Amino acid sequence: MPYDVPHAVSPSLWALAWRRLRSDRVAMVSLAIVGVFLCMMVLSATGLIAKNWSQEVGANYAPPSFLGDDLERAAPSTGPQPSAPGAKASSAPTPVDVKDPLADVLAEIRGGAQDGAADDSDIVDPIADVMAQIRAKGIVPGAASVRAATLPFGGDKWGRDVLQKTIKGSETSIFVGLAAAVVATLLGTIFGAVAGYYGKWVDDFFNWFYSVFTAMPPLLLILAVAAVLQQKGISTIILIMGLTGWTGTFRLIRSEYLKHKVREYVQAADAIGASNARRMFVHIFPNVSHVVLVQLSIYTVAFIKYEVILSFLGLGVPVDAVSWGSMLNEAQNELILGKWWQLAAAGTAMAVLVTAFSLFTDSLRDALDPKLK
Amino acid sequence: MMGVGQRVMAEQVEGASLLSVRNLRVNFRLDKHTSFEAVKGISFDIPHNATVALVGESGSGKSVTSLSILGLLPLENSSVLAGSEIVYGGRNLVALDRIELQRLRGKDISMIFQEPMTSLNPVFTVGFQLAESLRLHLGLGMRAARKRAVELLAEVGIPDPGYRIDAYPSQMSGGQQQRVMIAMAIACEPKLLIADEPTTALDVTIQKQILDLIAELQRKHRMSVLFITHDLAVVGEIADHVVVMRHGEIREQGPAKRVFEDPRDPYTKALLQCRPRLDRRPMRLPVIEDFMDGGAHAMNLSERSRGFTATDPVILDVKGLGKDFYSREGLFGRRKFEAVKDVSFRLPKGKTLGLVGESGSGKTTVGLTLMRLHEASAGEALFEGRDILAMSAREFMAYKRRIQIIFQNPYASLNPRMIIGQILTEPMQIHGIGASAQERTELAFELLHKVGLPEVTFYKYPHEFSGGQRQRIAIARCLTLKPDILICDESVSALDVSVQAQVLNLLQDLQDEFDLSYIFISHDLAVVKYISDEIMVMNQGRIVEIANSDDIYLNPRHAYTKKLLSAIPKGWHHGND
Numbered sequence: 001m002p003y004d005v006p007h008a009v010s011p012s013l014w015a016l017a018w019r020r021l022r023s024d025r026v027a028m029v030s031l032a033i034v035g036v037f038l039c040m041m042v043l044s045a046t047g048l049i050a051k052n053w054s055q056e057v058g059a060n061y062a063p064p065s066f067l068g069d070d071l072e073r074a075a076p077s078t079g080p081q082p083s084a085p086g087a088k089a090s091s092a093p094t095p096v097d098v099k100d101p102l103a104d105v106l107a108e109i110r111g112g113a114q115d116g117a118a119d120d121s122d123i124v125d126p127i128a129d130v131m132a133q134i135r136a137k138g139i140v141p142g143a144a145s146v147r148a149a150t151l152p153f154g155g156d157k158w159g160r161d162v163l164q165k166t167i168k169g170s171e172t173s174i175f176v177g178l179a180a181a182v183v184a185t186l187l188g189t190i191f192g193a194v195a196g197y198y199g200k201w202v203d204d205f206f207n208w209f210y211s212v213f214t215a216m217p218p219l220l221l222i223l224a225v226a227a228v229l230q231q232k233g234i235s236t237i238i239l240i241m242g243l244t245g246w247t248g249t250f251r252l253i254r255s256e257y258l259k260h261k262v263r264e265y266v267q268a269a270d271a272i273g274a275s276n277a278r279r280m281f282v283h284i285f286p287n288v289s290h291v292v293l294v295q296l297s298i299y300t301v302a303f304i305k306y307e308v309i310l311s312f313l314g315l316g317v318p319v320d321a322v323s324w325g326s327m328l329n330e331a332q333n334e335l336i337l338g339k340w341w342q343l344a345a346a347g348t349a350m351a352v353l354v355t356a357f358s359l360f361t362d363s364l365r366d367a368l369d370p371k372l373k
Numbered sequence: 374m375m376g377v378g379q380r381v382m383a384e385q386v387e388g389a390s391l392l393s394v395r396n397l398r399v400n401f402r403l404d405k406h407t408s409f410e411a412v413k414g415i416s417f418d419i420p421h422n423a424t425v426a427l428v429g430e431s432g433s434g435k436s437v438t439s440l441s442i443l444g445l446l447p448l449e450n451s452s453v454l455a456g457s458e459i460v461y462g463g464r465n466l467v468a469l470d471r472i473e474l475q476r477l478r479g480k481d482i483s484m485i486f487q488e489p490m491t492s493l494n495p496v497f498t499v500g501f502q503l504a505e506s507l508r509l510h511l512g513l514g515m516r517a518a519r520k521r522a523v524e525l526l527a528e529v530g531i532p533d534p535g536y537r538i539d540a541y542p543s544q545m546s547g548g549q550q551q552r553v554m555i556a557m558a559i560a561c562e563p564k565l566l567i568a569d570e571p572t573t574a575l576d577v578t579i580q581k582q583i584l585d586l587i588a589e590l591q592r593k594h595r596m597s598v599l600f601i602t603h604d605l606a607v608v609g610e611i612a613d614h615v616v617v618m619r620h621g622e623i624r625e626q627g628p629a630k631r632v633f634e635d636p637r638d639p640y641t642k643a644l645l646q647c648r649p650r651l652d653r654r655p656m657r658l659p660v661i662e663d664f665m666d667g668g669a670h671a672m673n674l675s676e677r678s679r680g681f682t683a684t685d686p687v688i689l690d691v692k693g694l695g696k697d698f699y700s701r702e703g704l705f706g707r708r709k710f711e712a713v714k715d716v717s718f719r720l721p722k723g724k725t726l727g728l729v730g731e732s733g734s735g736k737t738t739v740g741l742t743l744m745r746l747h748e749a750s751a752g753e754a755l756f757e758g759r760d761i762l763a764m765s766a767r768e769f770m771a772y773k774r775r776i777q778i779i780f781q782n783p784y785a786s787l788n789p790r791m792i793i794g795q796i797l798t799e800p801m802q803i804h805g806i807g808a809s810a811q812e813r814t815e816l817a818f819e820l821l822h823k824v825g826l827p828e829v830t831f832y833k834y835p836h837e838f839s840g841g842q843r844q845r846i847a848i849a850r851c852l853t854l855k856p857d858i859l860i861c862d863e864s865v866s867a868l869d870v871s872v873q874a875q876v877l878n879l880l881q882d883l884q885d886e887f888d889l890s891y892i893f894i895s896h897d898l899a900v901v902k903y904i905s906d907e908i909m910v911m912n913q914g915r916i917v918e919i920a921n922s923d924d925i926y927l928n929p930r931h932a933y934t935k936k937l938l939s940a941i942p943k944g945w946h947h948g949n950d
């Protein structure tokens with residue numbers, strides 16, 4: 001600085017918005033909740049928690065611990081009977097049970113070969129190694145084979161811990177929601193900015209494109225995009241939702257640009273010689289960015305919910321991954337059997353996050369509303 | 374009818390005032406911990422059958438006062454403090470509940486606002502909106518209400534009211550819309566009409582008509598009018614009493630004659646002097662500070678002479694400038710609208726060309742077309758012998774620097790997301806002025822100093838400044854490019870009278886220092902007269918008259934110029950006796 005002017009850093013509009021947001025109790029509580037979920041997601045992604053979510057640690061459909069084991073025995077219609085009245089419920093076969101399924105066949109073959117001079121070494125038990133391994137394990141009862149009768153929040157069909165699954169599921173769900181929201185908002189913003197700023201035939205073109213997109217039923221569109229992408233996976237889900245979801249943002253941002261491009265500050269920028277791109281992104285964009293931000297969070301909420309629908313349609317995450325959507329999908333079969341905890345866990349997690357996120361979005365919109373002159 | 378009955382009742386308490394405001398204090402909550410007292414214990418009376426003018430600049434609390442009379446203050450962040458009294462008809466309006474107030478509003482006390490365009494609902498006809506208030510307050514039937522509405526429209530001077538009653542607001546001019554608003558306000562024969570800056574958004578000729586109409590209605594209906602304005606000159610002709618407010622306090626009040634002829638408060642004196650006058654042109658306009666310090670006559674009152682001479686070197690020579698706009702009509706057709714037609718003028722170096730006209734006259738279009746913010750349809754503009762309108766965008770870039778524009782609305786022309794430093798250095802960066810960021814920052818500091826702003830300004834955001842300060846920043850932004858021509862598009866119109874004087878002085882100082890040429894666009898003839906050497910009067914896209922500024926005011930040749938001049942509010946000096 002050429003002059004050493006003492007100055008307090010004056011609050012920018014963003015800083016003022018943050019100040020308003022901070023004084024909003026609802027906003028701060030919901031932000032904290034969203035923060036907890038995000039931490040959970042990061043921790044699970046780095047493998048610090050819920051690493052062993054896919055291990056079958058409990059009995060099939062192990063009930064939540066707070067319900068106790070009683071329920072299971074009172075209605076023993078499903079699942080294996082506990083082998084002992086103790087805390088252990090083992091569905092793993094005892095070493096005695098381990099029999100080589102090929103033993104009889106082999107014996108027969110070997111018996112038939114006695115009269116010939118054929119070399120015995122030809123006939124090898126093809127699964128001998130595997131059997132050896134199984135026996136080795138069978139003799140020493142491993143940790144995996146000892147299954148808990150109850151789990152903190154119950155187990156699923158294979159006895160996986162629902163709580164861990166929920167945590168692991170948040171990773172996929174939140175990531176998918178956020179990433180798809182970013183893709184959709186980015187597309188919508190760029191299209192909207194270009195259409196609104198340039199107007200004329202550019203605007204006509206994008207509006208035509210928009211009309212075509214919105215004329216198709218969304219499910220059909222999703223199936224079409226899924227058919228084109230041809231593979232199942234997280235990136236596919238993100239693309240499906242991103243490519244089909246930009247339309248709302250497009251309209252909003254377009255109208256904002258239509259409004260702002262004739263404002264005097266933009267004309268003033270033109271007068272000092274600022275280029276089109278500079279006017280679009282340096283001058284106008286910061287003034288409409290609050291709309292973008294709010295859109296982003298609305299989309300995140302919507303896409304977390306949407307992922308469930310995609311999973312339901314079989315377009316969701318692959319089998320080796322877990323998301324809240326796939327958990328809810330599994331839950332529909334379990335409910336018939338009266339196993340409600342997977343539904344409860346995934347549903348609660350999602351409801352809490354989505355509600356917190358929505359409330360936060362709402363407060364965010366209030367805080368960013370540039371009412372002050 | 375109810376109105377008559379109440380009128381009789383009011384006669385009984387004659388002698389007392391119609392409405393008395395006693396020790397009114399209004400508080401605004403800014404956030405959880407800070408609040409702001411917008412009105413600090415003011416008292417005044419509105420007598421029967423009289424016009425009281427409440428005069429003050431922005432932030433004086435005049436509008437807050439009027440809103441609190443009607444109980445229209447926003448409930449969520451404002452409160453009328455205990456001890457405040459607004460006595461009307463023996464009742465304290467502050468203590469009334471909402472329903473009782475609602476009954477008074479529109480019937481006993483009604484209000485007209487500054488912006489007629491936003492006060493009328495665009496999707497209903499004016500007749501429907503008029504009849505609605507008649508049916509609600511007077512309980513008239515459909516047919517009776519419509520008949521009365523036609524009468525009211527005739528009364529406020531809408532031509533052919535039987536036909537215009539079915540017009541939508543957008544089909545009327547601004548002046549006619551304001552007439553409709555007045556018709557609505559007087560529909561129920563109120564005893565008090567509150568007019569909040571009713572003419573500020575209107576052209577000067579329309580302003581005169583509306584002022585005359587309000588004065589006439591006031592006499593005819595024997596009602597009282599509370600006229601709120603920032604411009605003392607406007608009320609000179611119609612007010613009986615004047616109340617001058619500043620910063621939520623009353624500086625002076627008294628009969629209009631006394632206040633205008635013998636102002637006692639320095640602030641009132643300043644308000645009367647700050648506004649440029651048609652008959653005098655001091656070297657510098659007096660500003661509030663000159664009076665508040667007490668040294669009222671220390672300022673330089675010597676006259677400045679103006680005018681173009683034949684020997685002035687011409688910097689911009691505009692010939693036959695035209696600008697057409699097209700609106701779509703039918704499926705393929707389009708209708709041509711000639712916003713500017715065959716405009717020619719010369720701008721000498723270091724001089725000011727005033728451009729005067731009413732809204733729709735095309736004066737702003739001339740400015741924007743010269744900046745190439747609009748594309749010209751015809752004509753040429755020779756800048757140092759080269760036609761800037763025919764250049765390619767790349768070629769024009771070098772000239773863009775040399776013609777700059779200051780817009781009307783200082784609240785809209787600065788990007789709210791940038792600090793002043795960014796706003797000032799950006800143009801230099803684009804045009805490669807100054808070798809480094811360091812040098813550009815130094816230049817910015819220098820310019821801030823020049824326009825009279827402290828250096829801290831550099832680090833602040835536009836929302837932290839008042840209108841006048843923002844206009845200074847906008848001027849500084851233009852100066853960063855060292856322009857030769859500055860187009861001032863209504864640059865002081867949105868400012869308070871006192872601030873306007875400061876900005877005009879600044880513009881004059883800069884012209885003296887840098888030999889700038891100005892094209893000064895304004896609807897305010899007094900301001901244009903003060904700052905301009907030559908004046909060009911425009912009407913409906915054409916030049917009506919162009920002459921040296923002293924000549925045009927002394928002997929206007931064209932009828933339209935005469936009409937404009939006669940409409941200027943004269944204040945007290947030439948007004949009624």
